[in-house]
Amino acid sequence: MNTEQKPKAVIVIFGATGDLAKRKLFPSIYRLYRSKKIDADFAVVGVGRRPWTNDEFRSNISESIQSSIKKSSELEEFTSHFYYHPFDVTNPSSYLELKGILSDMDSKYQIPGNRMFYMAMAPEFFGTIARNLKKEGLTATEGWSRLVIEKPFGHDLPSAQLLNDEIREAFSEDQIYRIDHYLGKQMVQNIEVIRFSNALFESVWNNRYISNIQVTSSEVLGVEDRGRYYENSGALRDMVQNHLMQMVALLAMEPPIKLETDEIRSEKVKVMRALRPMTEKDVPDYFVRGQYGKGESEGTAVPGYREESNVDAESNTETYVAGKVMIDNFRWAGVPFYIRTGKRMAAKSTKIVVQFKDLPMNLYSNDVDSKHPNLLVIHIQPDEGITLHLNAKESGGGSYVKPIKLDYCSNCVDQFNTPEAYEKLIYDGLRGDATNFTHWDEVSLSWSYVDTISKAWESNKAEFPNYASGTMGPKAADELLEKDDFQWWPITDMVD
């Protein structure tokens, strides 16, 4: 991988007046600037329709940084690198003007024509923007041009294919950086390290020693003000198609030949190709959906999903998904990967639990209740770390066994150095490292898997709501594991 260590580029943010830019992108660029990861001579050009001046744009950026970073300084110097250019992206004639601004930035900051075009806008605009950038020569510079694309990448396989075809008219696959912000999370990136740098784990990472793997990403928040988007998405498209399937791929992939982008992506693609295909009729055997009703969230009474704004009073949209994903290859045959995600659950937590098989004969525990399987827990958020659940002798006489935990808390040690997911991904994009972005082959295979589920669900109405806000989801999700003689492991000490 040929990556620059201190990249120098003009970043163009389409959608610079929006929520994502304000909450995630500006603070991330600021952190990169403060840690001197990007060249001090950087420039950012923001695009939106609001008739803002540079000063208004800059004060919006200062606000965004002050509200998300406790100790901020050098804000005036930092924001002086930001420029605002208002235009409607559907208007082709405005791109020539933008081209002129970018050339001026190159001269002012001695940037060698490197461009990062960040699409922080609704996906319906991606194709138009990409086409106009190419048509008006904004990508024809001496340096590199990269297109960073936000989710959702399509609504299903046909729409994702259409979107991909549109952007591929202007950008090649190696210029496209599809964001999945979970791939920027510290502990998601740690999955490969835990697996491939520990003989202890890699030698038992297969169906001979692992009985099941559980991936949970639960949220306390409801749909908030995103009802319009969420009604067309649901938890399956919003979380499973991308974030959860990416974590499954990282857990299940074969060791890559080298730690290089193409090698890693190709191993993830092989996992997606090995996903057990389902017909619509099979879906109820493998997947469960849920929708939150009213209840209590962190001590406050909250409404059900159907009472949220911009949500149909009889909505069939799922706010919860649990599934059993089977990977039919040599390593994983017979090992269920259980996944679950939902809004308005009891806790905000993303965790992976790897449950190892019991010993063929246990000299210390005969009955089921006193047996404690070995577990490897990877804590993704809010705590970051690893816990290994083992058995050890209780102190004192006799040979009583008790379960013990070996804990490593990564964000206790590196609390102030853990980069935020977007910070990491923007930096990778600027360096030209696409490893933690999704390749089209992964995206398309994942859509094709998920499409069967959404078709099955769209063709019949669910009995919603089926879980109360503030709980861990519908009963059917527990039954999904019970029929295999498993159970969900708690994701915090307080819930489940």
Ligand SMILES: NC(=O)C1=CN([C@@H]2O[C@H](COP(=O)(O)OP(=O)(O)OC[C@H]3O[C@@H](n4cnc5c(N)ncnc54)[C@H](OP(=O)(O)O)[C@@H]3O)[C@@H](O)[C@H]2O)C=CC1
């Ligand atoms: N917000 C978040 O936390 C997350 C967002 N995303 C994705 O990021 C993208 C942006 O989301 P978000 O920031 O929340 O959306 P917002 O609605 O807050 O912002 C949309 C942006 O697009 C601009 N815009 C809309 N139409 C035009 C147009 N015709 N010409 C020029 N600019 C236009 C708006 O500018 P103006 O109003 O000035 O016209 C605004 O800057 C979406 O794809 C979303 O799915 C993904 C993950 C998380």
Ligand SMILES: O=C1O[C@H](COP(=O)(O)O)[C@@H](O)[C@H](O)[C@H]1O
């Ligand atoms: O992509 C999305 O992710 C968030 C959850 O992200 P996290 O980093 O807080 O776990 C989710 O709330 C949102 O609906 C979805 O679009």
